Amino acid sequence: MSQSSQNSAKLTETTSDEMESSFDVGIIGAGPAGAGAAYALCDSDATVTVLEKSGGVCGRAATRRKNGCRYDHGANYIKDADPRTAELIPTLGTEELVDIDEPVWTFDETGEITEGDSRDEHKWTWTEGMTQLAKRLFAETDVNINHRTRVADISRVEKAWTLTDTDNTDYGPFDALLLTPPAPQTVTLLEATAWQDTRLETLMSAAADVEYRTIRTVVLHYPFMESYPWYGLVNVDKEHPVGWLSREECKDGHVPAGESLFIAQMSPEWSTNRYDDPVDVAGADTASHVAALLDDERYENPDWIDDQGWRYALPENGIDNRAARVAESAGLYIAGDWIVGEGRVNKALWNGYDTGTRIANALSLSQRS
Ligand SMILES: Cc1cc2nc3c(=O)[nH]c(=O)nc-3n(C[C@H](O)[C@H](O)[C@H](O)COP(=O)(O)OP(=O)(O)OC[C@H]3O[C@@H](n4cnc5c(N)ncnc54)[C@H](O)[C@@H]3O)c2cc1C
Incomplete structure (x- = not known):
């Protein structure tokens, strides 16, 4: 069995550990924001599953090896x-x-x-290059990372989120879902979200304004x-x-x-x-x-x-906090450099971390009530 399928939180392969977990969180994207969120969640009761379309981690903070050289060709x-x-x-x-x-x-x-x-x-x-940032953050956690997994559809069923990738595999259900791709790719995902709610429209139109x-x-x-x-x-x-x-x-x-x-x-x-x-x-x-x-x-x-x-x-610009958080009451979160409006690794990392902290707080509160 491949690493990716061993690690996945596929609907059909829920493990006993996951059954015992208090809540499940899905994170789309293993860039600095996704890694920051996972790091923030590692002391909570969450079982965290990361879905990443590429074979690596750290998104635009990327490193490549060629002809005996190693170079950071995204963030320096x-x-x-x-x-x-x-x-x-x-x-x-x-x-x-x-x-x-x-x-x-x-x-x-x-x-x-x-x-x-x-x-x-x-x-x-x-x-070893910039990718070490996300590798080291993820190493501090026990999250499941599913590589080469491009999320294509999102749906909301009985107050939980489920995801479907381009191979038609389902993941979830998640009590909270965090989207971290760049704004235009997040808009594409929100357009493919089956959830009839005005909060989705608000989120989509705010994200669509980011250039x-x-x-x-x-x-x-x-x-x-x-x-x-x-x-x-x-x-x-x-x-x-x-x-x-x-x-x-x-x-x-x-x-x-x-x-x-x-x-x-x-x-x-x-x-x-x-x-x-x-x-x-x-x-x-x-x-x-x-x-x-x-x-x-x-x-x-x-x-x-x-x-x-x-x-x-x-x-080039960010979005206002109210729009960014409009769907959090339904367990739908966004994070990344574009929320802050500054293309910086540290901005993405801490926006992800703060969002992960809010997820942990919200889910532990909901568990207590
Ligand atoms: C050329 C360049 C130079 C830069 N230089 C610097 C610099 O020197 N210093 C600095 O601080 N910052 C720099 N930056 C900016 C920095 O790289 C970004 O701010 C940071 O990577 C943003 O992190 P993020 O997690 O928000 O998004 P990303 O890094 O883009 O991570 C998002 C992740 O989501 C994944 N994803 C997208 N869609 C899907 C999907 N449908 N399903 C699953 N996964 C998906 C992507 O593969 C990616 O891994 C530079 C960026 C570039 C491009």
């Missing part, structure tokens, strides 16, 4: 902008934790590079390494085709010695216009912009390239 790092992050990260284990020392500098439309302010913020990842920036990440590898005083360069006037450029060799365990690997996150305009360009065409254009920016023509010829398109990379 997690900052300690929230004091709770500074407290939490070391408790997940300091082994293999990477705090990027080099600073982030800035550049403008003309390609002029300027030293950034040297704020004392941590920029954390792990030698996103599209980013195409282009990865450029070179068989040599040049030293720079910066780890990353950010385009501050938003007029350059390159929105962000960073050096994965500044992260321990990511790039073999003597090699360099750039993460170029292209501007929303460039990314939208060239989203479907073949990777070699997009890579060649990106490399020419990087070579011009760094004033070094060797960067025009990477020895290999890779890419990833993020249609829904970063939310």
